[in-house]
Amino acid sequence: MTHAGSSQTAPASPANDAGADAHFPDAALIALDWGTSSLRAYLFDAAGQVLATRSSPAGIMNLPRSAEQGGFDAAFDDVCGAWLKHAPHLPAIAAGMVGSAQGWLEAPYVDAPANADALVAGIVRVKAACGATLHIVPGVLQRGELPNVMRGEETQIFGALTESANATNASSNDARALIGLPGTHAKWAVVQAGRIERFHTFMTGEVFAALREHTILGRTMVTPDRPDAEAFLHGVNIAREKGQAGVLATIFSARSLGLTGQLPGQKQPDYLSGLLIGHELAGLDAVLAQQQDSLAGQSLRLIGNEALCERYRLALAQFGCTRTELVRQATERGLWRVASQAGLVNPAAQTAHAG
Amino acid sequence: MTHAGSSQTAPASPANDAGADAHFPDAALIALDWGTSSLRAYLFDAAGQVLATRSSPAGIMNLPRSAEQGGFDAAFDDVCGAWLKHAPHLPAIAAGMVGSAQGWLEAPYVDAPANADALVAGIVRVKAACGATLHIVPGVLQRGELPNVMRGEETQIFGALTESANATNASSNDARALIGLPGTHAKWAVVQAGRIERFHTFMTGEVFAALREHTILGRTMVTPDRPDAEAFLHGVNIAREKGQAGVLATIFSARSLGLTGQLPGQKQPDYLSGLLIGHELAGLDAVLAQQQDSLAGQSLRLIGNEALCERYRLALAQFGCTRTELVRQATERGLWRVASQAGLVNPAAQTAHAG
Numbered sequence: 001m002t003h004a005g006s007s008q009t010a011p012a013s014p015a016n017d018a019g020a021d022a023h024f025p026d027a028a029l030i031a032l033d034w035g036t037s038s039l040r041a042y043l044f045d046a047a048g049q050v051l052a053t054r055s056s057p058a059g060i061m062n063l064p065r066s067a068e069q070g071g072f073d074a075a076f077d078d079v080c081g082a083w084l085k086h087a088p089h090l091p092a093i094a095a096g097m098v099g100s101a102q103g104w105l106e107a108p109y110v111d112a113p114a115n116a117d118a119l120v121a122g123i124v125r126v127k128a129a130c131g132a133t134l135h136i137v138p139g140v141l142q143r144g145e146l147p148n149v150m151r152g153e154e155t156q157i158f159g160a161l162t163e164s165a166n167a168t169n170a171s172s173n174d175a176r177a178l179i180g181l182p183g184t185h186a187k188w189a190v191v192q193a194g195r196i197e198r199f200h201t202f203m204t205g206e207v208f209a210a211l212r213e214h215t216i217l218g219r220t221m222v223t224p225d226r227p228d229a230e231a232f233l234h235g236v237n238i239a240r241e242k243g244q245a246g247v248l249a250t251i252f253s254a255r256s257l258g259l260t261g262q263l264p265g266q267k268q269p270d271y272l273s274g275l276l277i278g279h280e281l282a283g284l285d286a287v288l289a290q291q292q293d294s295l296a297g298q299s300l301r302l303i304g305n306e307a308l309c310e311r312y313r314l315a316l317a318q319f320g321c322t323r324t325e326l327v328r329q330a331t332e333r334g335l336w337r338v339a340s341q342a343g344l345v346n347p348a349a350q351t352a353h354a355g
Numbered sequence: 356m357t358h359a360g361s362s363q364t365a366p367a368s369p370a371n372d373a374g375a376d377a378h379f380p381d382a383a384l385i386a387l388d389w390g391t392s393s394l395r396a397y398l399f400d401a402a403g404q405v406l407a408t409r410s411s412p413a414g415i416m417n418l419p420r421s422a423e424q425g426g427f428d429a430a431f432d433d434v435c436g437a438w439l440k441h442a443p444h445l446p447a448i449a450a451g452m453v454g455s456a457q458g459w460l461e462a463p464y465v466d467a468p469a470n471a472d473a474l475v476a477g478i479v480r481v482k483a484a485c486g487a488t489l490h491i492v493p494g495v496l497q498r499g500e501l502p503n504v505m506r507g508e509e510t511q512i513f514g515a516l517t518e519s520a521n522a523t524n525a526s527s528n529d530a531r532a533l534i535g536l537p538g539t540h541a542k543w544a545v546v547q548a549g550r551i552e553r554f555h556t557f558m559t560g561e562v563f564a565a566l567r568e569h570t571i572l573g574r575t576m577v578t579p580d581r582p583d584a585e586a587f588l589h590g591v592n593i594a595r596e597k598g599q600a601g602v603l604a605t606i607f608s609a610r611s612l613g614l615t616g617q618l619p620g621q622k623q624p625d626y627l628s629g630l631l632i633g634h635e636l637a638g639l640d641a642v643l644a645q646q647q648d649s650l651a652g653q654s655l656r657l658i659g660n661e662a663l664c665e666r667y668r669l670a671l672a673q674f675g676c677t678r679t680e681l682v683r684q685a686t687e688r689g690l691w692r693v694a695s696q697a698g699l700v701n702p703a704a705q706t707a708h709a710g
Contacts, residue, residue: 146597146604147611185607200600201607203570210565215558242501244645245555246638247602248631249501252540252556256502276603283601290599 022082024051029345030080030090031335032134034098035152036061040331041079046346048336054079060097060104072104073129084132091344092128093335095137096152099124104134109141109149115195116158120342137338140196148201152331153187156303157196159334160327176293178300179327182308184209188284200287202280205308208273217251217272220258222265227307229314231267235274236315240282247279277315285319296320303330377437379406384700385435385445386690387489389453390507391416395686396434401701403691409434415452415459427459428484439487446699447483448690450492451507454479459489464496464504470550471513475697492693495551503556507686508542511658512551514689515682531648533655534682537663539564543639555642557635560663563628572606572627575613577620582662584669586622590629591670595637602634632670640674651675658685 028046032039037059043052056079058064063071064078084090099107105126110118122138139151157179176197181187184206189199212218243250254272257263263271285295298321302309306326313324339345383401387394392414398407411434413419418426419433439445454462460481465473477493494506512534531552536542539561544554567573598605609627612618618626640650653676657664661681668679694700 141615143615146593146608147615147617148607149611149614200604201611202600202603203572203607204603206570207566207603207606210569211562214565214569215561217558238501244638244641245557246634246641248557248559248562248635249555249638251562252503252558253501256504256556259504260496260498260502262502279601280603283599283604286599286601 023086027051027083027087027090029339030083030092031339032094033096033331034094035059035096039075039079042332043083044336050332060102076128077130084130088131092132093135093339093344095155095335099136099138100151105136107136107138109139112140112142113195113197114140116338116341119154119338123342135344142198148199150187150199153181154196155334155338156330157189157191158337159330160301160303161191161194162333162337178298180300180302180312182304182312186280204276204280208276211251217254220265221268223269224266228267228270231270232274233314235271236278236318239275239278240318243279243282250275277311281315281319299323301325301327303327378441382406382438382442382445384694385438385447386694387449388451388686389449390414390451394430394434397687398438399691405687415457431483432485439485443486447487448490448694448699450510450690454491454493455506460491462491462493464494467495467497468550468552469495471693471696474509474693478697490699497553503554505542505554508536509551510689510693511536511685512544512546513692514685515656515658516546516549517688517692533653535655535657535667537659537667541635559631559635563631566606572609575620576623578624579621583622583625586625587629588669590626591633591673594630594633595673598634598637605630632666636670636674654678656680656682658682
């Protein structure tokens with residue numbers, strides 16, 4: 001597939017083409033990243049090349065009308081109708097919250113450890129009003145006293161694994177690797193031999209927003225013109241070196257350092273961000289230590305918003321983890337891979353481009 | 356003073372007497388606990404007995420009119436005017452946020468370690484429009500890389516110390532002791548030889564409210580008819596035994612345990628409360644360990660809302676700390692003590708009742 005090779009040199013996805021001619025004779029697959037607050041659609045050719053993309057704010061909690069009134073069909077038609085008009089039998093696949101209990105059709109979680117075959121086996125099918133069949137990829141559940149769940153990230157992770165399998169050699173897939181997905185609910189997955197072995201969730205992004213917008217910490221904060229790396233790293237290193245009392249204690253310093261004149265309001269947002277990400281990484285490191293592993297010296301991959309991944313890259317370096325690689329187009333790659341493995345696209349065309 | 360002896364047998368404070376005759380010939384001191392969201396006033400006789408109390412929602416962020424328009428005078432008159440009408444020269448003392456930069460007059464923090472003399476030396480005086488002079492007790496600042504501040508709690512702590520000095524013998528005051536003040540911003544103070552040596556702040560109460568009201572965790576929560584001690588202790592013990600990844604990770608289990616059917620919505624609020632308080636105590640224990648101390652076997656005092664202190668008592672027992680004593684009327688006792696030490700009340704009358 002054309003996504004193989006260095007992600008740095010991969011072309012950017014084509015712009016949203018809502019106004020353009022939607023007739024793509026080479027179209028082979030519609031793939032959707034359908035989350036809580038947005039819907040992104042990719043049109044692939046049979047070689048795994050993205051021909052076009054479309055996006056909409058119609059996440060499952062933001063449908064144009066209620067689910068009972070056909071909200072899912074309406075959102076699907078709005079985004080993919082023009083593509084399907086010319087090719088009504090195009091296979092379609094979706095990952096994300098669209099498969100949750102609040103989604104179009106629930107795709108029950110598959111248990112970790114999970115490989116791509118397990119995801120394929122867990123796919124559920126929903127017949128859209130327009131006649132198309134949407135294949136919904138399940139999320140992954142890690143059972144236990146502190147269970148963990150993901151929906152959407154599993155597909156991105158397999159997208160990242162696809163890249164390394166193509167870029168280097170097949171045996172690299174057997175090594176244990178760590179993949180981080182920063183965000184509202186950051187995920188950290190341990191992958192090995194093409195499987196998601198286990199994973200952790202940190203509510204870092206959502207907690208940051210709640211602290212900033214709904215606690216006293218936000219009152220003295222001033223949004224800086226640009227990210228303040230120094231304040232951010234200050235927070236990271238406080239969490240790493242002086243964080244024994246835990247995040248409930250250290251976050252108060254965003255206020256007390258302001259009261260003592262040691263941290264002006266413009267530095268407080270990045271300092272708090274550093275504290276939280278620092279505590280996340282310290283917590284991750286503690287969990288890794290239980291498995292005779294650590295962040296120090298680790299080579300890992302990050303998936304997500306570039307600016308946020310850059311924050312994590314800076315923070316990880318403080319933990320001795322300097323080899324971090326940003327994986328681009330992990331979502332598209334993952335959707336393509338699961339669709340291929342499910343037989344939704346022609347394996348011959350895929351094979352011709354692999355390796 | 357009549358507060359000496361077991362707090363269990365101390366009489367409850369008289370009810371708000373807004374409508375009653377406000378003439379108290381024995382009145383010797385007006386004492387105010389003036390915080391962010393409320394104002395409580397106590398009228399003492401010369402022996403330290405509370406004659407009457409009044410309260411108002413006129414905290415410093417909730418004045419009847421702005422500070423520039425005399426909001427502090429208006430709130431003071433509203434609560435204490437009837438008492439001052441009959442005794443315009445009554446001394447008056449206040450502790451809490453009224454002494455902050457946003458208060459009536461800033462009483463700069465005194466540095467920890469701080470004893471009651473240091474508080475007295477830091478008192479600032481503001482002349483009210485009615486002619487009375489209000490003495491404002493300063494807060495305490497612990498300087499450092501993670502500074503800590505308190506305003507109001509220092510007075511409660513000295514109130515608690517007064518009790519033990521009277522109830523047992525003077526030497527008990529020399530032992531190192533731990534005092535906890537659960538709340539929006541929980542404080543834990545190490546006291547020794549009548550001094551606040553150092554203290555820690557945990558934003559536990561405010562973080563709980565922000566998580567419950569402004570994150571996904573609140574969406575599936577159902578308020579139970581009464582506190583669920585089992586769910587609470589479940590959370591405490593997860594934090595204590597399985598909390599290595601930190602609170603940013605464990606809180607997600609309030610959701611994931613719901614998704615897997617292991618934790619119904621009615622149990623989620625108390626479970627989350629237990630997680631947060633458990634992480635607070637684990638963090639406190641880690642800090643104590645750095646000083647060759649621990650919660651296990653510790654005898655400590657709690658000051659604050661009774662139901663909340665009961666939660667902490669249950670949680671502390673999980674950490675091996677089974678000797679917890681709830682200190683009642685710590686605020687009144689502390690205000691009385693600082694006023695006495697500042698010479699605002701007749702020492703002879705106080706001495707007659709001491710011991």
